[in-house]
Amino acid sequence: MAELRQNLATREWVIIASERARRPNAYAEAPDRVHTHERPEYDAACPFCPGNEELDLEVSRAPAEGPWATRVVRNKYPALGLDGTITRAFNGVERRITGIGYHEVLIEHPLHNATLALMTDEEVRAILEMYLSRGREISTDSRIEQIVFFKNHGERAGASLPHTHSQIIGLPIVPGDIRHRIGEARRFFDDTGSCVFCAMLNDELTRDERLIAVNDYYAAFVLYASSSPFHIWIMPRQHHASFMHTEPPSLIQLAPLLRDVLFRLYIHLNDPDYNLIIRSTPTKEPENGYFHWYIAIVPRLSRSAGLELGSGVWINPSIPEQCAAYLRGET
Numbered sequence: 289m290a291e292l293r294q295n296l297a298t299r300e301w302v303i304i305a306s307e308r309a310r311r312p313n314a315y316a317e318a319p320d321r322v323h324t325h326e327r328p329e330y331d332a333a334c335p336f337c338p339g340n341e342e343l344d345l346e347v348s349r350a351p352a353e354g355p356w357a358t359r360v361v362r363n364k365y366p367a368l369g370l371d372g373t374i375t376r377a378f379n380g381v382e383r384r385i386t387g388i389g390y391h392e393v394l395i396e397h398p399l400h401n402a403t404l405a406l407m408t409d410e411e412v413r414a415i416l417e418m419y420l421s422r423g424r425e426i427s428t429d430s431r432i433e434q435i436v437f438f439k440n441h442g443e444r445a446g447a448s449l450p451h452t453h454s455q456i457i458g459l460p461i462v463p464g465d466i467r468h469r470i471g472e473a474r475r476f477f478d479d480t481g482s483c484v485f486c487a488m489l490n491d492e493l494t495r496d497e498r499l500i501a502v503n504d505y506y507a508a509f510v511l512y513a514s515s516s517p518f519h520i521w522i523m524p525r526q527h528h529a530s531f532m533h534t535e536p537p538s539l540i541q542l543a544p545l546l547r548d549v550l551f552r553l554y555i556h557l558n559d560p561d562y563n564l565i566i567r568s569t570p571t572k573e574p575e576n577g578y579f580h581w582y583i584a585i586v587p588r589l590s591r592s593a594g595l596e597l598g599s600g601v602w603i604n605p606s607i608p609e610q611c612a613a614y615l616r617g618e619t
């Protein structure tokens with residue numbers, strides 16, 4: 289029997305289509321697919337490979353001297369421009385704000401065939417530290433309301449260049465998606481006096497049915513109401529509303545856990561395409577008791593269609609508990 293499950297935090301519904309559900313291993317890409325590590329280490333035509341750097345676009349690099357480990361550049365074709373002041377125009381149906389904001393690209397590694405799943409913990413930590421330092425810097429710009437960190441791995445996830453990279457976008461507005469999550473979190477807090485994300489995390493830790501990896505500071509689990517197969521959240525076990533309020537030492541714990549989760553996807557699903565998103569509170573919101581930052585990892589293994597577009601209700605043809613067990617290596 290199929291069932292509808294609701295995500296406690298977002299209140300979104302999903303149909304877990306258990307009768308049509310495929311076994312988790314059926315979602316693995318073909319083993320002969322060219323894995324990221326099988327590509328050449330260097331591509332002369334790649335703008336992110338060492339030697340091809342466009343230095344006029346560079347925003348930051350680490351380390352500051354010598355060969356770089358990570359670099360941040362302005363997007364060559366930015367969605368938003370940096371200069372100017374924000375003006376608003378509301379005239380009937382026409383509602384607009386000047387397109388000001390940040391659009392940066394974080395090049396995560398010098399090698400063309402590197403991927404987070406196979407990096408060292410130190411390399412992953414360097415990437416997270418760069419996220420944090422750029423996020424904190426962009427937060428000081430009073431024109432910016434929301435920072436979105438995301439990564440598209442593979443073509444189906446929307447990556448236009450194969451060299452491993454993330455994007456950092458600073459928006460002059462709070463998007464409706466974030467506003468909705470904050471509203472629901474606030475409602476739960478009003479009703480119960482606690483953070484809905486802490487409640488979810490504590491329940492996942494107690495049940496131990498959907499966990500993939502846990503350490504002292506972070507936990508990764510397949511969502512109870514996953515909208516698609518292997519939809520994973522990584523949450524800090526300490527309550528923080530914003531990723532930008534994370535202390536750098538905590539990244540020492542996040543790096544190995546994130547790498548571990550991505551390594552499991554890489555091995556068990558044959559380097560699937562995926563999106564990774566950091567969900568965090570708007571930049572000007574103070575630390576609060578109701579919102580809780582987290583990382584979402586969404587492998588691109590099934591396609592959405594009309595029902596999702598028309599209703600926001602997803603059909604997930606996999607069983608979240610089975611997906612988690614599969615990533616733990618149990619089936």
Ligand SMILES: [Zn+2]
Pocket residue numbers: 330331334335336337399400451
């Ligand atoms: Zn490259």
Ligand SMILES: [Zn+2]
Pocket residue numbers: 483484485486487526527528577578579580
């Ligand atoms: Zn919390």
